[in-house]
Amino acid sequence: MAGEAAGREDTLEHGWRVLRRLAGRHAGFFTTRQVxxxxxxxxxxxxxxxxxVTRAGVGLLRLAEWPDGPLDExxxxxxxFDGAAAVSHQSAAELHGIGRLRPHFLHMSVGKGRPPVTPRLVVLRRPLAGIDVESAGPFLVTTPVRTVLDLAESxxxxxxxxxxVADALAIRRCDDDEIQSASTRSTPRAAERLRRALTAL
Incomplete structure (x- = not known):
């Protein structure tokens, strides 16, 4: 019996280590599903x-040892979304420091998962290739080029x-060749909008 109890204890400790590792990827946040x-x-x-452990919202918790930060949301x-999401569109532009869009909502592109019930979040369902996202520490964000392309399509x-576009070029977040190349993967309307943006410089 002592061996069974020790085995259960080992399993619980292993589960706790896994949960802490998952939370560590996202600034201490984790979900009840992960629990x-x-x-x-x-x-x-x-x-x-x-x-x-503190409650962060419906179905969301956080390890209290993590300090509050400006990008916690x-x-x-x-x-x-278990990491299967990236900040995108206007929210990504704000993070990259391009444009003055001042979004009222948080925009996320999501490959899978059930969206939460909150008026704060705009969820855009679409898969994102690895070349379209980059790490921002505890979350992913669309690259500057992908962000420009998304906004041209919006x-x-x-x-x-x-x-x-002018800001992205001025602060060297991308160059005009990258934007022109990306526009070939876009809709005709978005490609034309990008062409106009580049000629307006």
Whole structure:
């Protein structure tokens, strides 16, 4: 019997290590789904009681040892989607420092997963290739070129797109050859909008 108890304890400790590793990818955030998958319900319940785990939202928790940071909201939603999401569109432009779009919502492109019920998040369903995303620490963000392309395909005004493209080139987040090359993978409308943005420089 002692061997069975030790085996259960080892399994629980292994599950806790796995959960902490998952949380570590996203600034300490993790989901109740991950808790169930790792078998850590008892440990997390105890952590909520003693304060080492805090509630971050419906279905979202956080290890209290992680300090608050300015990009926590991005990390939290990346955890919700198990890392299968990237900050994109206007939100990515803001992170890259290109344009002055001042988004009212957080835009995320998501390959899979159930979106949360929140008015704050705009979820765009689409797969993203590895060349279209880059790491921003605890979450992924679309590359500057992919961001420019996404915005050309969206409904932002031409003047706003011109500013995004001008900023991207001015601060060397990408160059005009990259933008022209990317436009060939886009819709005719977006390609024309990008051509106008480049000639407006």
């Amino acid at each position: 169930l998958r790792t078998g850590c319900e008892t440990k997390v319940r105890a952590g909520l009681g003693e304060g080492s 991005y990390a939290m939603w990346a955890a919700w 409904d932002i005004g031409q003047l706003a797109l011109n500013e995004v």
